[in-house]
Amino acid sequence: MSETILADGARRSDAIAIARVICILGVVYVHAWTGQNGEALAALRGSAQDNLRWALMEIFGRSAVPLLGLISGWLVAGSDTARHWGAHVRRKARTILLPMILWNGLAILLVSGTAYLWSLSAPVPTSLWWVVQEVLIISRNPDINVQMPFLRDLFLCMVAAPMLVRSPGWALSLVVMVAAAAHVAGLGPPLLMRASILCFFTLGILARRGAWAQRAIALPLAAAVLPFALMIGVQFCLMVGLVDMPYAPVRNAIDLMVRIAATLAFWRLAWALAGSRARAVLLRIEPFAFFLFCAHLILIWLFGPLLGKLFGKLGSPLYPVYLLIQPLLVLGAVMLIATGLRQIAPGAASVLSGGRLKPRSR
Numbered sequence: 318m319s320e321t322i323l324a325d326g327a328r329r330s331d332a333i334a335i336a337r338v339i340c341i342l343g344v345v346y347v348h349a350w351t352g353q354n355g356e357a358l359a360a361l362r363g364s365a366q367d368n369l370r371w372a373l374m375e376i377f378g379r380s381a382v383p384l385l386g387l388i389s390g391w392l393v394a395g396s397d398t399a400r401h402w403g404a405h406v407r408r409k410a411r412t413i414l415l416p417m418i419l420w421n422g423l424a425i426l427l428v429s430g431t432a433y434l435w436s437l438s439a440p441v442p443t444s445l446w447w448v449v450q451e452v453l454i455i456s457r458n459p460d461i462n463v464q465m466p467f468l469r470d471l472f473l474c475m476v477a478a479p480m481l482v483r484s485p486g487w488a489l490s491l492v493v494m495v496a497a498a499a500h501v502a503g504l505g506p507p508l509l510m511r512a513s514i515l516c517f518f519t520l521g522i523l524a525r526r527g528a529w530a531q532r533a534i535a536l537p538l539a540a541a542v543l544p545f546a547l548m549i550g551v552q553f554c555l556m557v558g559l560v561d562m563p564y565a566p567v568r569n570a571i572d573l574m575v576r577i578a579a580t581l582a583f584w585r586l587a588w589a590l591a592g593s594r595a596r597a598v599l600l601r602i603e604p605f606a607f608f609l610f611c612a613h614l615i616l617i618w619l620f621g622p623l624l625g626k627l628f629g630k631l632g633s634p635l636y637p638v639y640l641l642i643q644p645l646l647v648l649g650a651v652m653l654i655a656t657g658l659r660q661i662a663p664g665a666a667s668v669l670s671g672g673r674l675k676p677r678s679r
Contacts, residue, residue: 328591329530333388334603335596336587340385341610343377344464345644346370348614350621352630361632363557369637371556375549380579382467383517387580389471390521391530393478402479409475412671417468419669420611421452424461428618439618456507462614466510473509474518481522492519501569513576520580533581534588541585545578602648608670609651616647 349370351358361367393399398408425448432439440460442448451459454469474481481489496516499505505512524530533541552575554560555568562568590599624646628639655674659666663676 328588331596331600332584332587332591333392335590335599336384336388336583337606338599338602339377339587339590340381340583341606342644342648343373343381344610345378345613345617345647346373346640347378348464348617349373349640349643350617350625352622352625353632358631364632366631366637366640368557370631370640372549372553373640375552375575380545380549380575381583383513383576384580384583385467386471386474386514386517387521387524387584389474390478390481390518391525392521393475394482394522394525399478399482405479406476409472413468413472413475416607416611416669416671417454417465417472418452420615421454421459421462421465424459424615424618425451427615428461431619437618437622454510458510461618462611464610464614467514468611470509470511470514471518474515481519486523486526489519489523493523497573500573501566503565503569513573516573517576517580530584533584536581536585538585538589542582545575545582548575548578551575602652604670604673605648605652605655607673608655609648611669612651612654613647616650617643620650 351370353361358367396405399405425442428437428439429441431437432441442451449455450457451461454466458466481492484492493516496512496519499509499512500516509515548571551571555562555571563571590596624639628635630636631640655666655670658669659674659676666674667676
């Protein structure tokens with residue numbers, strides 16, 4: 318095997334790890350603390366701070382998440398274990414489903430518990446069925462850990478993966494089209510909370526077969542980012558009212574096109590970062606990325622209001638500073654908590670990180 322192939326393979330592995338980091342850091346912007354309720358947010362719509370928040374959410378958050386699904390499909394397409402249903406599903410139950418359930422339980426314990434004991438404005442259990450829905454995400458999105466439907470739907474995609482990886486290209490294309498149509502039509506629950514996850518997961522399998530990753534990295538960075546920048550511009554015009562808001566299916570179709578363009582842009586960016594000086598720092602963060610994804614909303618619920626007393630709510634002069642640094646603040650807290658847990662209870666750290674933070678060898 319040539320040194321070039323080995324080097325490209327190593328850089329691709331690094332790029333996948335880096336893509337996870339930048340995508341999950343971006344997700345924090347989607348859930349960033351604002352200190353405002355829905356009515357107040359509506360009143361601030363179109364302000365400079367609200368536009369900044371919107372841009373960060375769309376560019377680094379919602380638009381980056383599809384790449385996580387696509388990468389999962391790409392990886393499973395190259396895994397021999399994915400063809401053995403029983404072992405594959407058991408492994409994914411251990412690394413995806415179990416952490417989801419445990420983190421949702423912790424969210425109720427910590428967030429609802431704090432709301433009961435102190436003055437935190439947060440959801441509290443209203444019935445046993447509410448708790449079941451919050452933990453298992455059976456037919457609705459959670460009220461606390463609102464990011465967790467991604468893990469729920471990803472696990473279901475993994476259950477179907479042994480069949481998908483054996484399917485011919487035309488069948489996979491059909492799955493992509495059906496999932497895309499469901500996203501546009503606003504369909505999904507209770508089977509899938511977000512049909513777009515199945516769409517991008519299956520696209521990842523097709524990407525592996527078609528060597529799309531190699532084609533994407535052959536593009537200049539500017540050319541790979543341009544479609545995403547143009548589509549974000551379209552969404553911004555809709556958001557600020559420069560053009561009339563189209564019907565929901567049209568908005569959903571535009572949203573899907575933005576997400577497709579985002580996967581290309583962020584993959585190409587991750588490849589560029591894998592060859593930059595930032596590579597080493599980002600790779601050191603990567604083992605904490607899954608822990609960050611699962612824990613960040615709990616931390617924002619608990620500590621967002623405390624820091625908000627220092628910086629102020631959305632609309633306050635210092636709030637933009639707080640907004641911009643929230644992913645780094647949460648990341649720092651996660652790394653401290655996860656490192657401490659790894660020392661005190663390595664088994665718990667391993668389970669809660671989906672096996673990413675393994676016990677240190679002595």
